[in-house]
Amino acid sequence: MAKKKSNQRPGRSGPPKTARTEPKAAATVEDTDADTATADATDETEAADTANAPAEKTDTKPVGAKPKTPRAGAAGSRPGSKAAANRPGGRNPKKGRKPVAAPKKSLPWGMILTVSALVLVVGALIAIPVLTLPEQSVTDPDVTIEGSVDYFEEGADWVTQRDHVEGSVQYALTPPAGGNHNVAWQLCTGVVYDEQIPNEHAVHSLEHGAIWITYQPDLPAEQVERLAGKTTGQDYTFMSPYPDQPAPVILTAWGYQLQLESANDERIDQFIAKYRLTASQEPNATCSRGVTATGTTPVLAPGM
Numbered sequence: 621m622a623k624k625k626s627n628q629r630p631g632r633s634g635p636p637k638t639a640r641t642e643p644k645a646a647a648t649v650e651d652t653d654a655d656t657a658t659a660d661a662t663d664e665t666e667a668a669d670t671a672n673a674p675a676e677k678t679d680t681k682p683v684g685a686k687p688k689t690p691r692a693g694a695a696g697s698r699p700g701s702k703a704a705a706n707r708p709g710g711r712n713p714k715k716g717r718k719p720v721a722a723p724k725k726s727l728p729w730g731m732i733l734t735v736s737a738l739v740l741v742v743g744a745l746i747a748i749p750v751l752t753l754p755e756q757s758v759t760d761p762d763v764t765i766e767g768s769v770d771y772f773e774e775g776a777d778w779v780t781q782r783d784h785v786e787g788s789v790q791y792a793l794t795p796p797a798g799g800n801h802n803v804a805w806q807l808c809t810g811v812v813y814d815e816q817i818p819n820e821h822a823v824h825s826l827e828h829g830a831i832w833i834t835y836q837p838d839l840p841a842e843q844v845e846r847l848a849g850k851t852t853g854q855d856y857t858f859m860s861p862y863p864d865q866p867a868p869v870i871l872t873a874w875g876y877q878l879q880l881e882s883a884n885d886e887r888i889d890q891f892i893a894k895y896r897l898t899a900s901q902e903p904n905a906t907c908s909r910g911v912t913a914t915g916t917t918p919v920l921a922p923g924m
Contacts, residue, residue: 765894769877776875779798781798782799784800785802794864796872797876802824803921804911804921805821806858808907808910809856812851812858813861815914816860816914818918827905829902831858832873833860833870835859835865836868839868847859850888854892868880869883
């Protein structure tokens with residue numbers, strides 16, 4: 621009969637020990653370490669995925685636009701919400717940018733002042749020569765003034781006589797409206813003379829295009845003032861009393877004459893507007909630098 625083998629090693633006594641009890645415990649510790657390493661690897665993988673994930677888009681809104689208010693209950697709107705920020709390696713989502721107001725543009729005052737100054741300078745340069753030129757008549761030259769006599773049409777020979785002579789001249793018309801005259805002209809820059817002036821100087825002023833207003837010495841003072849108001853300061857006009865003239869008021873240009881009964885007659889303005897400067901026999905001749913002689917005898921003006 622065969623004998624059963626004993627599991628006991630020779631030389632040892634006692635009950636047999638349980639096989640691989642300690643290796644199993646070691647295996648359990650090793651399994652736990654492996655699980656921990658796997659969890660760590662998983663967390664690292666999630667962190668890497670989170671780092672590599674595209675950044676959340678931030679809505680860029682037009683300047684001055686109001687940011688949108690998130691809806692109640694929307695993701696990320698609850699206090700204490702922890703998303704990727706609590707994960708290892710996670711990042712907080714970017715906050716929306718605050719709208720920036722566009723800076724207000726200030727007016728270019730320096731440029732505005734410079735341009736305004738240039739406009740004023742140019743305007744002055746244009747106005748100066750215009751103001752210094754003799755003012756031209758704006759009345760239609762074809763307008764007929766009732767009572768006005770045109771001695772050119774009547775064929776008077778003296779309208780073409782323009783020689784400079786010395787001494788007194790006998791004129792065909794009272795007051796004269798043309799003919800030979802003194803070398804010096806009477807100052808005719810809107811001057812009102814209180815006394816009679818020499819014919820020979822006055823006729824020379826008519827040649828330059830002036831209007832000579834004469835009146836009878838007994839004309840009422842208010843009418844004299846009215847005539848003076850139409851003369852004073854108006855270039856290419858002058859005024860004086862004239863004894864023995866055939867009408868109370870007479871207006872004379874070179875070759876033209878208008879006799880009136882009153883200084884209130886509206887034809888006075890018409891005559892001045894039509895013949896001042898336009899009746900000149902010497903265009904652009906001046907009325908300034910003339911003599912201011914009074915009486916009936918012409919004077920010698922040095923340098924003329």
